[in-house]
Amino acid sequence: MNDDQLLRYSRHIMLPGFGAEGQQRLLEARVLVVGLGGLGSPAAMYLAAAGVGRLLLADFDAVDLSNLQRQLLHTGARVGRSKVDSAIEALHALNPDVVLEPIKGSLDAARLTELAERVDLILDCSDNFATRFAVNAACFEAGIPLVSGAAIRGEGQVAVFSGQAGGPCYQCLYPNEGGIAESCSREGVLAPLVGIIGSIQAMEAIKLLTGLGEPMFGRLLLLDALRMQWRDIKLPPDPVCPVCAPSSAPADV
Secondary structure (H helix, E strand, O other): OOHHHHHHOHHHHOOOOOHHHHHHHHHOOEEEEEOOOOOHHHHHHHHHHHOOOEEEEEEOOEOOHHHHHOOOOOOHHHOOOEHHHHHHHHHHHHOOOOEEEEEEOOOOHHHHHHHHOOOOEEEEOOOOHHHHHHHHHHHHHHOOOEEEEEEEEOEEEEEEEOOOOOOOOHHHHOOOOOOOOOOHHHHOEOHHHHHHHHHHHHHHHHHHHHOOOOOOEOEEEEEEOOOOEEEEEEOOOOOOOOOOOOOOOOOOO
16 A cells, blocks of 8 residues: 555544554455446445445436435436446546446346356445346355445345345345235335445445455345334345255255
């Protein structure tokens, strides 16, 4: 690290158990953020500010006026521009040392597989089950962690999956791919809620990348923001999960 970096990240470096070694791990890390909306905004901003070396930023959408109530990466002046371009402008201003890689267009299974092989972990900040299931499968195939977040109305959740055999995956939590996902455009969402959930996603990512603390593997954290009540639920693996269950498991007879 150079002198400017030592000063910029000094509050990290002085942390017990973090130090210069932890900051160097962040500087060398590669993270894919899928979705640059309400969750992706705070998550990407904190990861960039913290000094994650390379951020791959994925979104297919453009900035809309209705986004600005909660999606802090974007501004009124950038309405109509792609969210990826808007995010890159905001994050570059926040920390010009971070390498920002645009990932535009839809993410099919093949593209997600390729991207998962290039990064250390993925933050799923998307808003639909199809993308969440595809990201989950790519993470498990690549053996990398997935930090999953969701928020709607006044309710939010965070879960972290190791990507390793023996632990649960996202599809253990939501096994039915046929369900209709609720959306903020239909149901609404409180603006600060996505900030809380996205910030937790960034925190968990930083812990995973640096080895600080204990990751949330096998746990589901639920927030009722209207009552400001948290629930912490253990999440076991599904023995018949189509993604993470051992393929050698004997069939029922």
